[in-house]
Amino acid sequence: MSDVTTLTPVLTKDWGVEQSWTMRAYLDGGGYAGLRAALAQAPGDVITAVKDSGLRGRGGAGFPTGMKWGFLPAPDGGPRYLVINADESEPGTCKDIPLMMASPQLLIEGAIITSYAIGCSHAFIYLRGEVVHVYRRLMRAVEEAYAAGYLGKNIMGSGFDLDITVHAGAGAYICGEETALLDSLEGRRGQPRLKPPFPAVAGLYARPTVVNNVETIASVPAILKGGPQWFREMGTERSPGFGIFSLSGHVQRPGQYEAPLGITLRRLLEMAGGIREGHELKFWTPGGSSTPIFTAEHLDIPLDYESVAAAGSMLGTRALQIFDETTSVVRAVTRWTEFYKHESCGKCTPCREGTFWLAQVLRRIEAGKGTSEDIDLLLDLCDNILGRAFCALGDGATSPITSAIKYFREEFEAGTHTPADELFPPERSSKFTYTPRRPAGQLAGVHA
Incomplete structure (x- = not known):
C-alpha cells in the first residue's frame, strides 16, 4: 500500500489544464488509453480487472463495483442498460459536479468501458436538473465523443456500438436513490421501488441495469490503463484506490x-x-x-x-x-432535518410523518422552547424511523440527530430555556476571511 498521507491526483490531474473539458485537452493528457486497453480484451476480462482492483462504489454505499456488474443475468438477446447517477444532492457533497465540469470526457470514457464490459448498447447519464451549466457541458462532450468516433457505431473498429443519452432530472433528492432514479428516467414520479427485483435483474424498462455513481465510472479508465495492482497500491487493504x-x-x-x-x-x-x-x-x-x-x-x-x-x-x-466552536449543533441538525422533511417523497409513513415531527421538535428546541421530554421524544421518533422506512432517506435523516445528542446532549438540554441564536450568535459562525490560495501540489482541484 502507498502512503495515505499524500494526495493522488488521478481524477483531478487535468483540472488545472486550460479548457480541460475539451476533447483536445483530454487526448493530450492521455485520454481514451483505458478504452483502447479495454477493447483489446474480452468483456469478461474487463469485469475481472475491475473486480481485482477492489474498486468500491463511490456514491456512498461502497459496494464492490465489479461484483455489482457481475450480478447481471446471462444475455438473453434483449437490451441491458448502464445508468450513471449524477443526481448529486446530498448536503455538503460537491465532487461529481466539478468532475463533470472539468473532465466530462473522463466520465464518458468510463461509461464506454463499462458498457462494453456489461454488454450495453445504450447508456444514460441522469443529471440533477438545476445544474444547467453542467448539462450543457456534458451534452457538448457527448457530441465531441460522437464526432471523434468514440460513440456511435463500430467504436474504434471494434464492432461495439454505444449511444449515450444525457437526461436532466427535475431536482428531487429522492432520485439519488437508484430505483427512484429509474422511475424518473422512465417518466414516472421519482419514488423508490420495492426490492427485489433489484435493478441488475429488472431495472430500466424492466431490463437488466447497472446503476453507478459518476466518480465510480470515472475511476474505471485509470484502472484499465494502469492495471488492478496499480490501483490497489493506493488506499487500504479493504478500501483500495x-x-x-x-x-x-x-x-x-x-x-x-x-x-x-x-x-x-x-x-x-x-x-x-x-x-x-x-x-x-x-x-x-x-x-x-x-x-x-x-x-x-x-x-x-x-x-x-x-x-x-x-x-x-x-x-x-x-x-x-x-x-x-461558534456553531450551534442544534441549529445545524435542524437545518438538515428541514431538508429531509422537504425532500421526503411521502411514499412511506415512517419517513413522511417522522421527518415532519422531527423538524417540529427540533424547531422548538432551537427556539429555546423545548421541554424536558423533547430529547427522549426525538430519540423515540428516530427509533421508529430507523430501519422502517422504504429507502435510506429515513435512516439518513435520523443519523445526525442521534449522533448530535450523543456528543452534545447539553446543547439540546439548553434548548429548554435558551434559544440557540443566543447561545451561538449566527454572525460569529459566518464571519470568515477566505484566502483562495492554491499551494503547488496541495489543492487537488478548484472549480468556480
Whole structure:
C-alpha cells in the first residue's frame, strides 16, 4: 500500500489544464488509453480487472463495483442498460459536479468501458436538473465523443456500438436513490421501488441495469490503463484506490482534495490550512449530512469504509463539512432535518410523518422552547424511523440527530430555556476571511 498521507491526483490531474473539458485537452493528457486497453480484451476480462482492483462504489454505499456488474443475468438477446447517477444532492457533497465540469470526457470514457464490459448498447447519464451549466457541458462532450468516433457505431473498429443519452432530472433528492432514479428516467414520479427485483435483474424498462455513481465510472479508465495492482497500491487493504474528499465550512482553503482512502481528517486539514484562524474544530461530517457526525476526537480515524464504520459513522460521499466552536449543533441538525422533511417523497409513513415531527421538535428546541421530554421524544421518533422506512432517506435523516445528542446532549438540554441564536450568535459562525490560495501540489482541484 502507498502512503495515505499524500494526495493522488488521478481524477483531478487535468483540472488545472486550460479548457480541460475539451476533447483536445483530454487526448493530450492521455485520454481514451483505458478504452483502447479495454477493447483489446474480452468483456469478461474487463469485469475481472475491475473486480481485482477492489474498486468500491463511490456514491456512498461502497459496494464492490465489479461484483455489482457481475450480478447481471446471462444475455438473453434483449437490451441491458448502464445508468450513471449524477443526481448529486446530498448536503455538503460537491465532487461529481466539478468532475463533470472539468473532465466530462473522463466520465464518458468510463461509461464506454463499462458498457462494453456489461454488454450495453445504450447508456444514460441522469443529471440533477438545476445544474444547467453542467448539462450543457456534458451534452457538448457527448457530441465531441460522437464526432471523434468514440460513440456511435463500430467504436474504434471494434464492432461495439454505444449511444449515450444525457437526461436532466427535475431536482428531487429522492432520485439519488437508484430505483427512484429509474422511475424518473422512465417518466414516472421519482419514488423508490420495492426490492427485489433489484435493478441488475429488472431495472430500466424492466431490463437488466447497472446503476453507478459518476466518480465510480470515472475511476474505471485509470484502472484499465494502469492495471488492478496499480490501483490497489493506493488506499487500504479493504478500501483500495483514491477518492475526492470535499472540504467545506470553517476551513482556510475549502475545496476538492483527491487522496487515497485511509487518509485522516487531520492530514486533510493540514493541506487545507487548518480551521479558520482563532478557532477550533467542534464537529464534522465524514460523508455528508446523512451520516452520523464526528467530533475532534475522531481526527485520526482513517477515512476508509471499515474504519469509519467501526467508529460509528459512514464514509458516504466523503463530504467533510467542518464546523468550529461558534456553531450551534442544534441549529445545524435542524437545518438538515428541514431538508429531509422537504425532500421526503411521502411514499412511506415512517419517513413522511417522522421527518415532519422531527423538524417540529427540533424547531422548538432551537427556539429555546423545548421541554424536558423533547430529547427522549426525538430519540423515540428516530427509533421508529430507523430501519422502517422504504429507502435510506429515513435512516439518513435520523443519523445526525442521534449522533448530535450523543456528543452534545447539553446543547439540546439548553434548548429548554435558551434559544440557540443566543447561545451561538449566527454572525460569529459566518464571519470568515477566505484566502483562495492554491499551494503547488496541495489543492487537488478548484472549480468556480
